[in-house]
């Protein structure tokens with residue numbers, strides 16, 4: 482890799498030689514009041530809209546107009562099996578087999594459905610291990626499942642904490658906790674990439690350790706899907722859930738994804754909440770038969786899915802499939818590495834990157850702690866055209882997304898931040 486330089490010319494040179502640079506043109510970049518493009522670094526919160534999304538959705542509106550209910554069979558992309566047209570592409574993004582993946586519902590709904598099957602507490606083994614700064618929705622979901630089964634979250638919710646004075650969780654501390662408490666833990670449920678610090682956990686190692694203690698393992702991949710080059714099948718986790726409106730660019734509130742490892746695909750003894758879309762496709766409309774689940778992740782579906790959202794997701798997944806996670810990951814190493822380099826150059830006694838420095842322990846997001854800052858600093862950079870994310874008390878989260886962010890974006894952000902910090 483060529484050494485980074487802090488000049489604007491260098492950023493432009495990087496863009497000129499970036500093999501993925503043209504993908505930016507496939508996205509709508511939000512425009513500022515002054516007519517210039519925003520420096521959009523918030524793809525970890527809501528991914529940008531592919532220019533093709535509109536036509537994918539319009540196709541479904543047209544087919545509905547033209548066919549009414551017959552669109553289920555006669556639409557250009559028939560609605561009956563529509564979700565199946567996304568499965569291979571989704572499986573490629575997360576490194577899974579098609580039987581292990583389904584696009585359905587939304588993240589928190591899927592997390593509950595997975596816990597119905599994979600959190601089966603007993604009086605000896607009833608605890609769930611999560612990160613201490615887990616995303617609030619995950620914590621509510623996990624705590625409510627614990628209560629639902631008649632246990633007390635105060636006792637059953639085990640938290641993985643960073644050491645005092647540290648922000649990141651050390652692998653050896655996960656190891657020690659599993660060693661100590663493993664026999665009481667029913668489920669390990671961690672964010673694959675922590676939403677706050679951007680720390681990426683080693684899915685495979687954690688799963689191996691947890692399985693040695695007979696715990697089941699699920700990951701919330703909201704900040705990992707479309708960001709990290711995942712190998713879910715090989716990681717051997719039991720289940721995973723994610724959303725598609727962050728790195729997967731499927732639009733606000735769009736559908737979630739769900740992974741169930743192949744070894745559970747034919748285990749019909751697993752408890753589950755059922756609905757007709759999870760039932761055997763050949764007898765689904767008989768409406769009389771006892772529930773006969775489809776093998777694999779599809780068997781957890783409940784309802785017939787929202788086609789307009791699936792269409793938006795298909796538009797996005799088609800792009801992911803063209804480029805592939807491998808190339809995106811290569812660009813992330815450079816683009817986020819460049820941001821790290823620039824931040825280290827500017828006022829580095831004032832800012833601290835809390836995200837791991839090790840590229841194998843992060844995706845594209847960097848979380849930047851600004852000493853003595855309050856939200857007015859963030860408001861200043863927003864004023865100057867940056868769209869990023871502020872977390873109280875003093876952290877700015879930025880995610881240069883390899884599909885549509887440029888080296889110039891990263892350079893401009895670093896300059897703006899430097900200027901605002903210098904003003905004090």
Ligand SMILES: *Cc1c(COP(=O)(O)O)cnc(C)c1O
Nearest residue numbers: 587588589616618676701703724
């Ligand atoms: C974004 C996010 C969610 C959001 O859940 P929804 O059900 O899609 O609203 C949940 N958990 C994590 C870790 C997230 O990052």
